[in-house]
């Protein structure tokens with residue numbers, strides 16, 4: 001196993017995946033530790049497929065993925081322990097209450113009972129779910145389910161947090177809670193990679209933005225750098241220019 005403390009949080013090299021036609025087509029991407037990185041792209045650009053490969057749910061056809069210096073292909077267990085992936089349609093167990101769900105997820109990661117309880121309490125508080133702690137999750141609204149799934153992703157304190165569209169469908173208060181939680185994860189030295197179609201989220205939260213189109217990274221940088229590359233004043237203009245068909 002190759003691991004070192006200076007390796008980037010994520011390094012993707014020449015990644016390929018095809019479903020009949022290419023979904024991810026020679027993607028190279030590097031995200032440093034402590035960064036909040038937003039991956040943008042039009043529908044079908046290959047964002048979810050990329051994140052699913054990074055989290056070990058889908059096997060690449062070719063290429064290399066290193067998580068904190070650990071090769072996902074060579075040591076999948078070690079690499080996956082260091083990350084959490086929150087899909088855009090997370091699955092909860094409807095017959096569990098929030099605490100039971102979080103304790104269950106913590107158990108899967110081998111988090112001790114006391115630590116799990118402390119973390120669960122803090123996360124439910126942060127996400128304003130404590131008053132629903134004794135209700136079955138099957139009665140939760142979509143946004144409440146999304147927040148609980150995020151708490152589940154954070155319960156083992158992963159160094160790399162990967163989120164697919166984490167803010168879609170959340171009301172303003174919930175979106176603020178989630179944004180604050182992500183910023184606090186980064187402030188504590190963690191790394192966050194997220195996809196979003198809400199460009200304002202990328203604009204406000206991300207230190208760097210990557211734009212993917214047809215399975216390849218076509219532009220990357222800070223918002224300022226992306227603006228300089230185009231004549232776009234807003235991220236929306238930058239995005240539309242860069243992703244426009246030739």
Ligand SMILES: Nc1ncnc2c1ncn2[C@@H]1O[C@H](COP(=O)(O)OP(=O)(O)OP(=O)(O)O)[C@@H](O)[C@H]1O
Pocket residue numbers: 019022023041042043044045046047048049050
């Ligand atoms: N399981 C699958 N089976 C067949 N094709 C798939 C599968 N998953 C993804 N694809 C195809 O791969 C391409 C990339 O899809 P992907 O979901 O990664 O895009 P995306 O950038 O996340 O899009 P969106 O913004 O719409 O969520 C699309 O053409 C999609 O139809």
